[in-house]
Structure formats: structure tokens, C-alpha cells
Amino acid sequence: MNWREEYQKWSNNKVLDDSLKNQLNNIASDEKELEDSFYRNMEFGTAGMRGVLGAGTNRMNIYTIRKASYGLAQFVAENGEEAKKRGIVIAYDPRHMSREFAFESAAVLGHHGVKSYVFDALRPTPELSFAVRFLNAFGGIVITASHNPPEYNGYKIYGEDGGQMPPNGASAVIDYINAVDDIFSVEVANQDELIKNGLLEVISEKVDRPYLEKLKEVIVNNELVEQHGQDLKIVFTPLHGTGGILGVPALQSVGFTNIVKVEEQFVNDPDFGTVKSPNPENKEAFLLAIEYGKKFDGDILVGTDPDADRLGVAVRNKDGEYEILSGNQIGAIILHYLLKQKKAQNELPANAAVLKSIVTSNLGTEIAKHFGVEMIEVLTGFKFIAEQIKxxxxxxxxTFEFGYEESNGYMVKPFTRDKDAIQAVLAISEVALVRKTEGRTLLEDLEKIYAEFGYYKEDLVSLTLSGKDGSERIKEITSGFREQLPTSMGGFRIERAEDYLRSETTWIKTGKTEVIHLPTADVIKCYLEDGSWFCLRPSGTEPKIKFYFSILGENEEESMQKLEKIKADLMQYIEA
Structure with a gap:
């Protein structure tokens, strides 16, 4: 069936949801928008699906949600009656349709005899991960599009360990989803009947309290935080999302009581009205927090994305201006503090390990090596970190010590199995407090780390290429680069290239190859002779291709110059 036929099928459907019917009418004369809405089925990858809200097979709506939930229900049923009784936990963020999608999912699961636990209101993604483990559920669903723009929403599935479902389980769910011929045929049960029959349970404090209790374990120096926590002034913004619900109580429970809330951004707003994008990696998202920081003399500014799995941090520099730390810098600061403290207290086991993604800076590797800890790299996606912990x-x-990704995702303790901004808020606040008692800032702490372990400079360039044409262009870029590997970049010789799709490392000079023992992924990573690298990776959740850079120099200036040269050369190479 081509996209026009699919569009007619939706347009002629007499029971189509009224709001979707109106949306179809609004785009009826826009050929390109119609094609993009119907040219394919919403892609369900190993982490779930994410896309623009609207009518169509390639949009997030109640029908694509029902279809995905049907696939999950079949997978649960395949694992027997006990799996159905254990059920699925469902959480959601403040986005448009999030609550509706959560209860639609429960209605589909319930129709197939699968119990669901749905939170009564917004909750952070990491709490869902915790809840799956705490309730001994068979899996979980989070309705979120993380830090994407307001027109997006998404659907992520979790396994029984609380991590995002690993490839084998996700593949089985995908097979069930793809077997649905008629998207309108998926049946749903009545919500009141499900509650009456015990197949739907609405939860809140039953999980909140034990999660908050476990969060206390993140703090290393409890005595210091209890006695002096009030000396650190923390400006907190949840960027209109779930982070404020438990982030503030978590900080207060361990002794950080001097908290200034960015009030306008504690409002749950699906349009994220005070920011262009609710992404705590970006300075723009911190503009209001910076105003609060200057007004109230904040020591540290912290921000969580809408589903509270990512953390952004800003601190004052020598000029009195607030500077945003990168995801790599936050990770290095927390990692260095944790390992140094544990080493000093003789609590670092001989088999200690840290986990990071392949696109995360090697600065962490050098820190881990210094403390005698093994650094293990995994593919991008926190599910691979969770898989290693298991x-x-x-x-x-x-023994797991810390896990992180350059995209501002961190896990200190494995009672969750996904990146946890609430854990990270506690961890970075503790480091900031310790440094304040020593008369230093986090930026000065970072400078000491660079001086000891090397001046690493990282950057990320994202090309957004939307729609069918964009998707094809992204494939062209990666396949073209793969077939014609450069031998140098920015005037520096490339030593080897790691191709994770072919599971092969190639040494450029000799042509020698070596097998990569990781799952396949459309990623190419090129190493320079000094250990610096750059990487190409299409996003799995957005219409983007991302170019990562991690450059090492003798000092900050050399690293920056080298980074700019390599970045400019690579982008020219891609354009050509």
C-alpha cells in the first residue's frame, strides 16, 4: 500500500479520533506533509519510538501507541501467565498527550490480561526504572520525548532489570508490532473495568518513598553534607518537566536545604514556553536560571530535562559569569571525586569498573586508569550500560562504580538501570559543596583534572535532516564516508577507523583489520595518532546525524586550535 492509499484509509475511517480527523483536514492540501505523515510506519527501534505528534502512520498518536502496546502485550503473554501478573509499570512526562498515551497503553495491555501500574501524575524516567525493579514487574513503558521540541512525543520500553529493553527482547516486540496489518484493529479495554478487575493499579507514594530513600545512598560524605549542606546555594530548574517533583525533596532529604527554585520553570508546560528547547546541554535553556543565579548569588545552577534523565550544570567563572559545563566535564568531575574518595576510604574493590559510551571523552578513561579502575566502553544508549551491570x-x-554518557546522562548507584538526573543532582552538589569548603569552584576543580590527566576538548555538531529526503541523505553521508575513508583530517594523520556496522577496525596505513566485539550500529569512529578522535553517528531518536569530537592537546589553547581545524576539515569533507 502506498502512502496515498494509506492516507485515504485514515481519511475515510468513520471512527477516527476527532482531533486526528481535524489534523488531517488541516494538512489535506500539503502534499509534502501528507507524504511524510504516511510514507512509512512509525519506526520502532531497539529503544522504542519517538516522533512528531499528529495523524498518520509515521506520527505519534493513539493508534501508533496502541499498535506498539499490542506488540509489548504479545511479548509479555509469550513469557507466560506469571509475566502477565507481574505486569508493566508506566510513567509519563508533561508533553502533549503523554497522560492519554500512558492510559491507552494500559488499556491495550489490560485487554490482553496484562496488569499495569500507572503513576497518578508525572514522574521522572529514572523512577520508572526503579519502579520496575521495586515492584518486580516484567517491564516498563515511559511516555516521553526527552529534550526534543514540544511537537514530539515518544514511547520507550524497559525490561525486568529496569534497563531499556535489550536488543533480543526489543526485536521480539518489534516482530509482533510489524505483524499488525490494520492499525485500527487493536482493541482496548475499559479503564474502570481494569481497575475493578485488578489489571490497572494507579501508583504514587508506594514507589516515591522507597526511591527517595535509595537516593540517599548516592552521597559519599554524609556527615559533611548533613552539617554544611545549607552552605551551598543551589539554583534548580526542571525546565517545565518532572525533575522538580523529586529533585528538590531528594536534595533536602540529605541536607541541601538552600535551594532557589526557578519558579516559572516549575510549571508543567507541554510547550516549554520559557525556552526554545528544554535541553539542559544548551546555554539557552539556562538563561532564566542564570538570571536567578545572579539575583540570588547561586553557587551552582542545575537543570534537568523534561523526563529528568539528563542533568545540566552551570557555575561561575573568574569573570563572575555563569559557564555551562559539558556532559563530558560533569562526568569527569563526578568520576574523579567518587574514585578519589573511595580510594582514600579503602572502599575501591580490585575489580572496580566504570562504564561509558564510545562517543564519551577519553578523559574519564585516564582518570579511571590512574585509580586502577577498568574503563569499559559500550555503544551509545544507556541500555548497554544496564546490560553490562547485569x-x-x-x-x-x-563491581560497578559509575556509568555515564557525554549527552549528560549519569548513574552513580545501580538501583536504577537508566541515566538518572536526580542521582546526578545529588552527586554534583556534593562535589560543589566539598570544593566550596576548600575555597574552590567546580571550574577550578576541572582545571586541576585537565592539568593532571590531559587537556581534552570535546564538541558535537548535529545536522538536522528531516523527512524522507533527510533520512536518505543521512544514509548517503554514512555510506559515502564508509566507502571512502579519509587518511587525514585537519592536517593530522588518521591511524585507524572503527566501523561498528561492519564490526571491524581498519588500520589506515597497513589495511590490517580487527574484529569489534560489540553489537552492530551505524557508527564510524576515526582515531588520530595521539588518541584524539572524531565520530559519525546517525541519531536513533531524531532526524539528525551527529559528529562527535574528542581532541587532546598539550594545553587548552592547543586543544582548541586542533579541534577547530579537524572540525572544519571534516564538515568540508562531508559536504564534498
């Missing part, structure tokens, strides 16, 4: 527990080969 492997550690099953085999006893390593």
Missing part, C-alpha cells in the same frame, strides 16, 4: 552481577567479574 552481566557484572551474574558473573561477579566486576
Amino acid at each position: 552481566h557484572f552481577e551474574e558473573t561477579g567479574t566486576h
Whole structure:
């Protein structure tokens, strides 16, 4: 069936949801918009699906949500009656249609005899991860599009360990989803009947309290935080999302009581009205927090994205201006503090390990090496970090100490199995407090780390290429680069290229190859002779291709100059 036929099928459907019917009428004369809405089915990847809200098979709406939930219901049923009884936990963020999608999912699951636990209101994604483990559920769903613009929403599935569902389970769910021929045929149960029959349970404090209790374990120096926590002034913004619900109580519970809330951004707003994008990686998202910081003399500004799995941080520099730390810098600061403290207290086991993604800075690797800790790299996506933790527990080969990604995702303690901005808020606040008692800032702390372990400079360039044409262009870029690998970049020789789609490392000079023992992914990473690298990776959740850079120099100035040269050269190479 081509996209026009699919569009007619939706347009002629007499029971089509009224709001979707109106949306179809509004775009009826826009050929390109219609094609993009119907040219394919909403892609359900290994982490779930994410896309623009609206009518069509390639949009987020109650029908694509029902279809995805049907696939999950079949997978649960395949695992037997016990799995159905254990059920699925469902959480959601403040986006348009999030609550509706959560209860639609429960209605589909319930129709197939699968119990669901749905939070009564917005909750952070990491709390969902915790809830799956705490309630001994078979899995979980989070309705969120993380830090994407307001026109997006998404659907992520979790396994019984609380991590995003690993590839094997996700593939089985995808097969069930793809087997649905008629998207309008998926049946739903009545919500009141499900509650009456015990197949739908609405939850709140039942999970909130134990999660908050576990968060206290993140703090290393409890005595210091209890006695002096009020000396650190924290400006907090949840960027209109879920972070404020438990972030502030978590800070207060351990002793950080001097909190200034960015009031306008504590309002749950699906349009994120005070920011262009609710992404705490970007300075623009911190503009209001910076105003508060200057007004109230904040020591540290912290911001969580709408589903509170990512953390952004800003601190004052020598000029008195607030500077945004990168995800790599936050990770390095927390990692260095944790390992140094544990080493000093003789609490660092011989088999200690840290986990990071392949696009995260090597600065963390050098820090881990210094403390005798193994750094293990995984593919991008926190599910791969969760998978490794599960492997550690099953085999006893390593003890987990910290996991992080350059995209501002951190996990200190594995009672969650996804990146957890609430944990990270506690961890970075503790480091900031310790440094304040020493008369230093986090930026001065970072400078000491660079001086000891090397001046690493990172950057990320994203090309947004939307729609069908954009998707094809992204494939052209990666396949073209793969077939014609450069031998140098920015005047520096490339030593080797890692191709994660072909699972192969190639040494450029000799042509020698070596197998990469990781799952396949459309990623190409090129190393220079000094260990600096750059990487190409299409996003799995957005219409983007991302170019990552991690450059090492003798000092900050050299690193920056080298970074600019390599970045400019790569972008010219891609354009050509």
C-alpha cells in the first residue's frame, strides 16, 4: 500500500479520533506533509519510538501507541501467565498527550490480561526504572520525548532489570508490532473495568518513598553534607518537566536545604514556553536560571530535562559569569571525586569498573586508569550500560562504580538501570559543596583534572535532516564516508577507523583489520595518532546525524586550535 492509499484509509475511517480527523483536514492540501505523515510506519527501534505528534502512520498518536502496546502485550503473554501478573509499570512526562498515551497503553495491555501500574501524575524516567525493579514487574513503558521540541512525543520500553529493553527482547516486540496489518484493529479495554478487575493499579507514594530513600545512598560524605549542606546555594530548574517533583525533596532529604527554585520553570508546560528547547546541554535553556543565579548569588545552577534523565550544570567563572559545563566535564568531575574518595576510604574493590559510551571523552578513561579502575566502553544508549551491570552481577567479574554518557546522562548507584538526573543532582552538589569548603569552584576543580590527566576538548555538531529526503541523505553521508575513508583530517594523520556496522577496525596505513566485539550500529569512529578522535553517528531518536569530537592537546589553547581545524576539515569533507 502506498502512502496515498494509506492516507485515504485514515481519511475515510468513520471512527477516527476527532482531533486526528481535524489534523488531517488541516494538512489535506500539503502534499509534502501528507507524504511524510504516511510514507512509512512509525519506526520502532531497539529503544522504542519517538516522533512528531499528529495523524498518520509515521506520527505519534493513539493508534501508533496502541499498535506498539499490542506488540509489548504479545511479548509479555509469550513469557507466560506469571509475566502477565507481574505486569508493566508506566510513567509519563508533561508533553502533549503523554497522560492519554500512558492510559491507552494500559488499556491495550489490560485487554490482553496484562496488569499495569500507572503513576497518578508525572514522574521522572529514572523512577520508572526503579519502579520496575521495586515492584518486580516484567517491564516498563515511559511516555516521553526527552529534550526534543514540544511537537514530539515518544514511547520507550524497559525490561525486568529496569534497563531499556535489550536488543533480543526489543526485536521480539518489534516482530509482533510489524505483524499488525490494520492499525485500527487493536482493541482496548475499559479503564474502570481494569481497575475493578485488578489489571490497572494507579501508583504514587508506594514507589516515591522507597526511591527517595535509595537516593540517599548516592552521597559519599554524609556527615559533611548533613552539617554544611545549607552552605551551598543551589539554583534548580526542571525546565517545565518532572525533575522538580523529586529533585528538590531528594536534595533536602540529605541536607541541601538552600535551594532557589526557578519558579516559572516549575510549571508543567507541554510547550516549554520559557525556552526554545528544554535541553539542559544548551546555554539557552539556562538563561532564566542564570538570571536567578545572579539575583540570588547561586553557587551552582542545575537543570534537568523534561523526563529528568539528563542533568545540566552551570557555575561561575573568574569573570563572575555563569559557564555551562559539558556532559563530558560533569562526568569527569563526578568520576574523579567518587574514585578519589573511595580510594582514600579503602572502599575501591580490585575489580572496580566504570562504564561509558564510545562517543564519551577519553578523559574519564585516564582518570579511571590512574585509580586502577577498568574503563569499559559500550555503544551509545544507556541500555548497554544496564546490560553490562547485569552481566557484572551474574558473573561477579566486576563491581560497578559509575556509568555515564557525554549527552549528560549519569548513574552513580545501580538501583536504577537508566541515566538518572536526580542521582546526578545529588552527586554534583556534593562535589560543589566539598570544593566550596576548600575555597574552590567546580571550574577550578576541572582545571586541576585537565592539568593532571590531559587537556581534552570535546564538541558535537548535529545536522538536522528531516523527512524522507533527510533520512536518505543521512544514509548517503554514512555510506559515502564508509566507502571512502579519509587518511587525514585537519592536517593530522588518521591511524585507524572503527566501523561498528561492519564490526571491524581498519588500520589506515597497513589495511590490517580487527574484529569489534560489540553489537552492530551505524557508527564510524576515526582515531588520530595521539588518541584524539572524531565520530559519525546517525541519531536513533531524531532526524539528525551527529559528529562527535574528542581532541587532546598539550594545553587548552592547543586543544582548541586542533579541534577547530579537524572540525572544519571534516564538515568540508562531508559536504564534498
